[in-house]
Amino acid sequence: MTTTYLLLSALTLLTFIGCGQPNSAVSQAKSKGQTTTEHAEQIPLINPGGMTVKTRISLPKGFERLPYTTKEFGSFLENLPLYPIDHDVRYYNGKIKPRNNIYNSVIKLDIGKRDLHQCADAVMRLRADYLYQQKRYQNIKFNFLSDGKPRSYGNYVKGDYSYAKYWKYMEYIFAYANTASLHDELPSVKTTKEVKIGDTFIQKGSPIGHAVIIVDLAINKEGKKIVLLAQSYMPAQEIQLLNNWNNPKLSPWYDIDKDVINTPEWTFYARNLKTWK
Secondary structure: OOHHHHHHHHHHHHHHOOEOOOOOHHHHHHHOOOOOOOOHHHOOOEOOOOOEHHHHEOOOOOOEEOOOOOOOHHHHHHOOEEOOOOOOOEEOOOOEOOOOOOEEEEEOOOOOOOOOOOHHHHHHHHHHHHHHHOOOHHHOEEEOOOOOOEEEHHHHHOOOOOHHHHHHHHHHHHHHOOHHHHHHHOOEOOOHHHOOOOOEEEEOOOOOEEEEEEEEEEEOOOOOEEEEEEEOOOOOEOOEEEOOOOOOOOOOOEOOOOOEEEEOOEEEEHHHEEOOO
16 A cells, blocks of 8 residues: 555544544433433424524523624524424434434435535535535635645636535545544634634544534623534434533523533533634
C-alpha cells in the first residue's frame, strides 16, 4: 500500500468514529429506572400536526421566537420540514433507531446510503444546505481533518451547481471532516447568554466526540433564552429533535444557561458552544 492510501484510510477511520457514546446518558437514565415513551405526542409542547420545526414545537408560556428574514439561517432552521409525528429515525441502511425517549421528531431530509451522515456531518450539512438554498456558493467550505485547510464547494463542482453534484461534495466533506476539524474551525461563544440559533455544541473528543446544533431559539421578557437541539449520530442516521430529560415540563426545549447540558446521548458544557464565522 502507498503512504497516501494508508493516510487516507486512517483519516476516513477517524471520521467514522467522530461520534460515539462514552458518556452517553441513555444507560445512565435506564440504570436510574427512567421510563421511556413511545410517541412524542405525550410531550405537552409538541403539536403532532405541525410539519416544520416551528409549527411542531410549541412555546412555553412567556417565551417568543425571534423574527428572521427569509434569507437568514434562523428562518431556514425553524422551517426545516419534519416527517409525520410517528416516523422513527432511519439509519443509512434503512434500519430503525428505537425512540427510547431520545427524540420526538425527525427532520425530513435524505441522508444518502453510506455510513457518512453522522453528528458533525449533519451540522455541516444543515449549514451547507442553507447556503446552497441561498446560492451563496462561495461560502460553502469546510476544513479537512488532515491539514486543517478548507475544501470549497466551488472548486469541487467547477460550475456544476446541480443538487447531485452538491451531494457528492457533501459526502466528500463527510468522509474527511469530523467533530475535531469542525471544533477547531469554528470560533467559541464566550457565554451561553450570547447563544444564537444555528450555534453548535461540539466536543472533539479523544478520539470520540459529538456535536448537536441549535435549530430553534426563544426568549422571554427577562432575556432568558431556551433552545431546541438536533443531532445525527453513529451509525449515520436521520437528524432528530432531542427530548430534554432534565426538565420534562420544558421538554423538548433546553435551558442552556448553566455549566452542564445533558442531552439523552451526550453531556456538553457551556465551553463547548461554537458559532459560525
